[in-house]
Amino acid sequence: MKFELAGAPHQPPAASVGGVMRQVLYALVPAVAAHVWFFGYGILFQIALAVGFAVAFEAIMLKLRDRPIGLFLSDWSAVVTGVLFALCMPPLAPWWIAAVGMLFAIVIAKQLYGGLGYNLFNPAMVGFAAVIIAFPLELSQWLLPRSLSPGLPGLLETAQAVFTGRLPATLDWDSVTGATPLDQLRTGVRENLLVTEVRSAPIFGDFGGRGWEWIANFYALGGIYLLWKRVISWHVPVAVIATTVMISMPLWLFGPDTNPSPAQHIFSGALVLAAFFIATDPVSGCSTSKGKLVFGAGVAILTLVIRRWGGYPDGVAFAVLLMNMGAPLIDRLTRPRTYGH
Amino acid sequence: MVEALPGDRIHAFPGGLKLRHHKAVACEHPVKRPALPDRLYIQILQHQGESGELLVTDGDRVRAGQALTSAGDDFIVPEHAPTSGTIETITDHPAAFPPGGTQRAIVLVPDGRDEWVECRPVADWHNASPGTLIDHLHQSGLAGMGGAMFPTAAKLRGDWPQLRTVILNGAECEPWIACDEMLMRERAQDVIEGGLILARAAGAERVVIAIEDRMGVVDDRLRAARQALGAEDSVRIRKVFTVYPEGGERQLIQALTGREVPHDGLPQDLGVVVHNVATAAAARDAVLEGRPLIERIVTVTGPGIAQPRNFLTLIGTPFSHLVDSAGGYAEPVSRLILGGPMSGTALASDAIPVTKGSNCILALTERETAPTQPTMPCINCGECVRVCPARLLPQTLFRLIEAENLDAAADYDLSDCIECGCCAAVCPSHIPLVDYYRHGKDELVRRRLDRRRAALAKRRYEAREERLARQKAERQARRKAREEKLKRPEKAQDEIQAAIERAKQNKKT
Numbered sequence: 003m004k005f006e007l008a009g010a011p012h013q014p015p016a017a018s019v020g021g022v023m024r025q026v027l028y029a030l031v032p033a034v035a036a037h038v039w040f041f042g043y044g045i046l047f048q049i050a051l052a053v054g055f056a057v058a059f060e061a062i063m064l065k066l067r068d069r070p071i072g073l074f075l076s077d078w079s080a081v082v083t084g085v086l087f088a089l090c091m092p093p094l095a096p097w098w099i100a101a102v103g104m105l106f107a108i109v110i111a112k113q114l115y116g117g118l119g120y121n122l123f124n125p126a127m128v129g130f131a132a133v134i135i136a137f138p139l140e141l142s143q144w145l146l147p148r149s150l151s152p153g154l155p156g157l158l159e160t161a162q163a164v165f166t167g168r169l170p171a172t173l174d175w176d177s178v179t180g181a182t183p184l185d186q187l188r189t190g191v192r193e194n195l196l197v198t199e200v201r202s203a204p205i206f207g208d209f210g211g212r213g214w215e216w217i218a219n220f221y222a223l224g225g226i227y228l229l230w231k232r233v234i235s236w237h238v239p240v241a242v243i244a245t246t247v248m249i250s251m252p253l254w255l256f257g258p259d260t261n262p263s264p265a266q267h268i269f270s271g272a273l274v275l276a277a278f279f280i281a282t283d284p285v286s287g288c289s290t291s292k293g294k295l296v297f298g299a300g301v302a303i304l305t306l307v308i309r310r311w312g313g314y315p316d317g318v319a320f321a322v323l324l325m326n327m328g329a330p331l332i333d334r335l336t337r338p339r340t341y342g343h
Numbered sequence: 344m345v346e347a348l349p350g351d352r353i354h355a356f357p358g359g360l361k362l363r364h365h366k367a368v369a370c371e372h373p374v375k376r377p378a379l380p381d382r383l384y385i386q387i388l389q390h391q392g393e394s395g396e397l398l399v400t401d402g403d404r405v406r407a408g409q410a411l412t413s414a415g416d417d418f419i420v421p422e423h424a425p426t427s428g429t430i431e432t433i434t435d436h437p438a439a440f441p442p443g444g445t446q447r448a449i450v451l452v453p454d455g456r457d458e459w460v461e462c463r464p465v466a467d468w469h470n471a472s473p474g475t476l477i478d479h480l481h482q483s484g485l486a487g488m489g490g491a492m493f494p495t496a497a498k499l500r501g502d503w504p505q506l507r508t509v510i511l512n513g514a515e516c517e518p519w520i521a522c523d524e525m526l527m528r529e530r531a532q533d534v535i536e537g538g539l540i541l542a543r544a545a546g547a548e549r550v551v552i553a554i555e556d557r558m559g560v561v562d563d564r565l566r567a568a569r570q571a572l573g574a575e576d577s578v579r580i581r582k583v584f585t586v587y588p589e590g591g592e593r594q595l596i597q598a599l600t601g602r603e604v605p606h607d608g609l610p611q612d613l614g615v616v617v618h619n620v621a622t623a624a625a626a627r628d629a630v631l632e633g634r635p636l637i638e639r640i641v642t643v644t645g646p647g648i649a650q651p652r653n654f655l656t657l658i659g660t661p662f663s664h665l666v667d668s669a670g671g672y673a674e675p676v677s678r679l680i681l682g683g684p685m686s687g688t689a690l691a692s693d694a695i696p697v698t699k700g701s702n703c704i705l706a707l708t709e710r711e712t713a714p715t716q717p718t719m720p721c722i723n724c725g726e727c728v729r730v731c732p733a734r735l736l737p738q739t740l741f742r743l744i745e746a747e748n749l750d751a752a753a754d755y756d757l758s759d760c761i762e763c764g765c766c767a768a769v770c771p772s773h774i775p776l777v778d779y780y781r782h783g784k785d786e787l788v789r790r791r792l793d794r795r796r797a798a799l800a801k802r803r804y805e806a807r808e809e810r811l812a813r814q815k816a817e818r819q820a821r822r823k824a825r826e827e828k829l830k831r832p833e834k835a836q837d838e839i840q841a842a843i844e845r846a847k848q849n850k851k852t
Contacts, residue, residue: 005679007442007691009778011764012684012705014713017771019722073717119720119772235729289725289738333739340756341357341593341733342606 019118023078025233026279029224030085033275036220037089040147040213042154044093047164049085051100056084056108063113079118083107086126086279090272090319092144094155094163094179099140103129123326124286127319134314143179147213150204152177183211184271185315187262196259201266215269225278234282237291241298242277243268249306267306271316276301280318286326292336293329300325300332354601356594358732359586360765362685364557366521369644369651374525376655377668379455383659384436384448384696385411385422390486390494392418399449403430408460408635411449414482417497421484425637425657428453436696439681443691451659462633468540473499476544476630483629484636484699489523489590489619490682492700495626498616499545507614509542510599511623513554513561514583516590517683520703522640523620525653527554527561530624531568535578537623540630542577545616549577552620553595556582587685588763592617594732606759621702641697643669647676647706656697662704663693678712680705685764719772727766727776733759737766737776744783749790757783 037045060080064071087103107129115121134141148154155163155178159170169175181189183205190200200206207215228234246267253261268274281287281301288297301321308317388394395412399405405424414421431450438446465471465479481496489512511534515523527534538550554561562580569578583589583598593604596615604610610617618626621639628634637658644651649670656665662679666672680687681695682703693704727737735756743752760780767776 004692005690006677007689008678008712008715009767009775009781010684010686010688010762011768011777012678012680012687012689012707012712013768014711015716015771015773016769018716018773019719019771022722022724022771073719077719079722117720119722235725284724285722287723289723289728290736291728294725333736337736337755338357338728338734340606340735340759341597342603342608342759343756 019077019079022233023082025228025231026082027078027085029227029233030089030221030279032223033089033217033220036217037093040217041093041145042148043157043160044095044145044155044164045088045091047097047160048088048091048093048095048100051097051164052088052091052104053081053084055101055104056080056087059104059108060113063109064117067113067117069117074118077118080108080112083112083125083129086275087129089275090126090130092141092179094143094145094160094169095140096167097164099133099137102136103133105129106132119285121285124280124283124322127280127322127326130319131323134319142181142185143175144182145178146180146205147211149212154178180205182271182315183214184309187266187270188309188315191260197262197266198259207269211270214271218269218274221274221278225274228278228282234278235291235294237294238282238287238298238301239277241295242273242281242302245299245302246273246306249303267309271309272318273302273305276305276318276322280322281325286322286329288329288333288336290333290336290338292338293332296332296336297325297329300328352601353581353583354598355584356586356589356597356732357734358730358765359588359594360685360730360768361585362516362518362587364518364585365644366515366519366524369519369521369642369653370525370528372652374529374640374653374655375668377660377665379426379453379657380660380664381452382431382661383425383428383451383453383657384661384694385425385451385659386436386438386446386448386696386698387412387422387433388446389422389658389698389700390418390420390492392420392494392497394447395419395421397433397449399430399433401430401432404428405430405451406458406460408462408637410482410484410635414484417481417494417500420486420494420496421482421635422449422658423484423635423637424451425659426451426453427456427458437692437694439688439690439695439698439701442688448659448696464633465630468543468630471543473544473546476540480544480626480629483625483634485622485625485629486636486699487619488621488625488636488639488699488702490700490702492698495541495618495622498618499541501611503546503611503614503616505614506545506547506611506616507549508616509538509545509547509550510595510610510615510617511538511541511550511552511620512590512592512595512617513552513558513620514590514595515555516585516587517685517687517703518587519644519705520642520683521644522642522653522702524558524561525642526621526624526640527558528564531561531564532571533624533627534620535565535568535572535574535623536631537625537627538578538618538620539572539574540626541618541623544626547616549579550574551579551581551599553581553583553599555585555589557585558582587765588732588761591732591761591763593761606756636699639697639699639701641665641701642703642705644703645676645680645706646708646711647672647674647679649673656701658697658699660697661694662690662697665697665704666693666706672706674708676706677709678707680707684711685768686762716773718774721770721772721774724771726769726771730765730769732763732765733761735760737780740783741774741776741779744779749783749786752783753787757787760784 107125111123111125111128112121163169247264250264250267254263288294304321305317406427409424410421412422429452431452435445436448477496477499485495487493542550565580625636641656642653643665679690
């Protein structure tokens with residue numbers, strides 16, 4: 003009898019890239035649901051647009067690069083990029099924002115660097131950075147959460163806003179949109195208001211912003227699912243959140259009037275999302291345990307620095323991109339000692 | 344030297360995998376001797392090192408225990424006839440190494456009478472010198488039975504002033520292999536006695552038997568046997584965690600002592616030496632009964648085997664014979680493996696014979712091996728880093744080897760890879776990582792050889808240049824000498840001229 007020759011190990015593979023990416027998508031479902039509850043259907047349009055453009059650009063680029071299209075589309079990585087990008091978009095952002103974002107994310111940051119596994123930067127964050135630099139106005143128009151809004155736009159109204167840029171006569175931009183809590187806090191502190199004064203505005207909840215804090219909780223829930231499924235390791239999320247607490251806590255204790263509390267930092271903006279879903283991107287991040295701790299701490303520090311002194315209310319995207327630059331070096335410097343050396 | 348004794352505390356080693364075990368299926372029945380096969384194929388090289396010279400030829404009648412090849416230094420281990428019969432021929436026969444290749448084998452047709460040569464045990468081994476014991480084990484054909492087949496005498500002999508402990512490796516971490524477990528269940532006392540003999544031969548004070556924490560029966564039997572032998576003081580039984588690759592020599596030492604064998608050193612540097620439990624039992628048979636190593640327990644198992652079980656098998660028995668003895672193949676077998684699924688070798692044929700290191704024949708169906716999945720690019724997920732027991736960066740090594748940057752791979756300690764397969768088992772991109780490392784290591788060895796060859800060639804070239812230069816110089820010297828010689832006639836002409844001048848002068852005057 004003849005048998006096949008193959009190298010060890012002789013067992014079915016435990017996981018696949020596509021499987022890992024799908025787990026990430028499952029983990030995001032609760033947060034997306036919460037998002038819809040608090041801010042309406044906009045997020046679903048953003049996801050559909052970003053995923054559509056991401057997959058289309060990926061397919062075109064694979065074709066141009068003469069790579070197997072089916073194989074690489076079935077790895078779900080373009081979908082994950084699209085979804086993560088969409089989660090950072092204002093719900094009513096015009097459709098072409100997603101197109102520009104995915105052009106930068108998929109075509110430039112990913113495929114031109116060699117495709118899956120070869121990108122140096124987190125594609126979703128490259129896309130986000132590109133559109134927030136290019137279109138600051140469109141990206142500042144956030145909807146007010148359900149409890150503060152005179153009425154969230156319905157499905158058709160959302161579609162009209164996203165595709166035409168106009169809201170129906172029943173709603174006007176100024177009443178349904180506002181600055182994000184982080185933006186409001188930042189502006190307030192710069193105008194010499196006390197943090198407590200700023201926080202007395204209705205948009206703030208117990209920890210972060212109304213609605214925002216709940217979405218952050220659901221991101222954390224999804225993150226715990228990923229930890230349980232061993233899709234991510236604890237190092238990056240713990241490093242991001244612990245570092246945020248460690249740095250913001252003393253500042254807050256000694257200057258509570260000018261510095262937001264650690265809870266405010268964690269539960270506003272994209273920090274929890276970044277901690278579990280963005281800074282944990284394996285391709286552009288670190289792979290050693292110590293390296294992941296350094297990477298996560300770096301993301302947290304840079305986020306706080308940008309929030310405090312930078313030009314943008316939230317700094318997570320830029321923090322992740324800056325740390326992406328350092329990731330290979332960090333991995334090199336945190337290389338574990340080989341057995342017996 | 345630092346005292347390194349396997350203590351009471353069991354340590355964890357980095358990485359590793361918790362695997363589902365399938366040993367029970369082969370452990371249901373006691374170890375059985377299969378029927379005598381028609382032919383035995385005794386490979387003349389079954390260990391690391393070189394084969395001895397053939398002592399038999401076609402048509403020779405041999406008796407069981409008779410040496411078929413000669414013993415040389417410690418790396419030339421003799422092979423013995425497993426039973427009596429006639430040498431049919433000596434030929435190239437399919438072998439596990441190299442994969443798909445052949446090895447020289449002695450074909451023995453058993454006569455069924457099992458007549459033995461006279462067995463010569465070592466009288467009073469307790470007082471025999473280590474040298475005598477090691478020589479005896481060497482002559483008895485002992486090589487490591489855990490799979491690596493390192494010559495036992497070579498491991499024992501040496502100037503190891505600090506050697507304190509012989510560790511018997513009973514931690515069988517591959518999910519299907521059960522031969523060592525069955526051996527310890529059925530021959531617990533022999534294993535302990537063998538361990539004491541190995542300790543005496545190595546000049547060590549004590550024996551530590553390492554078993555996995557799930558081997559409850561083995562633990563009881565070993566304890567009872569130790570008591571029966573009155574060896575409580577010198578024999579320790581330690582349970583280690585059931586984590587693959589716990590049975591790897593270096594991982595086992597780390598688990599028992601918490602210390603790492605230096606990358607350029609040997610376990611002996613830590614005062615320990617590791618032998619497989621089956622090697623210990625074989626040492627006992629050789630010393631107490633004078634029986635050379637001619638048989639071993641082989642697990643025949645897997646979903647593709649009708650009646651999985653353990654066989655006490657003569658060396659040289661074809662795997663096909665064992666499979667038949669186990670009821671034959673149950674399902675279409677896609678892969679036949681020597682060893683376990685994690686680090687075993689896929690076999691091209693079941694005509695391959697049992698050697699001293701054959702612990703398990705595993706027949707897997709397509710369900711367990713899965714049709715080859717497409718390889719995706721590495722996404723740097725770090726799973727391989729997490730499970731690597733050598734604390735390497737497997738994904739970095741992969742990228743460096745792929746880029747043919749082997750010098751950098753060597754800097755990242757490629758040579759410290761133990762090829763356990765954990766990284767490849769968890770890789771979501773299905774990259775055959777171990778294949779890359781083997782290729783990289785081979786390539787490094789080849790380059791080292793090439794460099795040595797280049798150095799030799801350079802020396803030869805320089806020697807030639809030097810010789811040519813010397814010859815040229817000699818030629819020049821000779822020419823000069825010749826020219827000198829030729830100048831002399833000129834002188835003579837001058838003299839003639841002078842004489843003519845003188846004559847002319849004389850005429851004038």
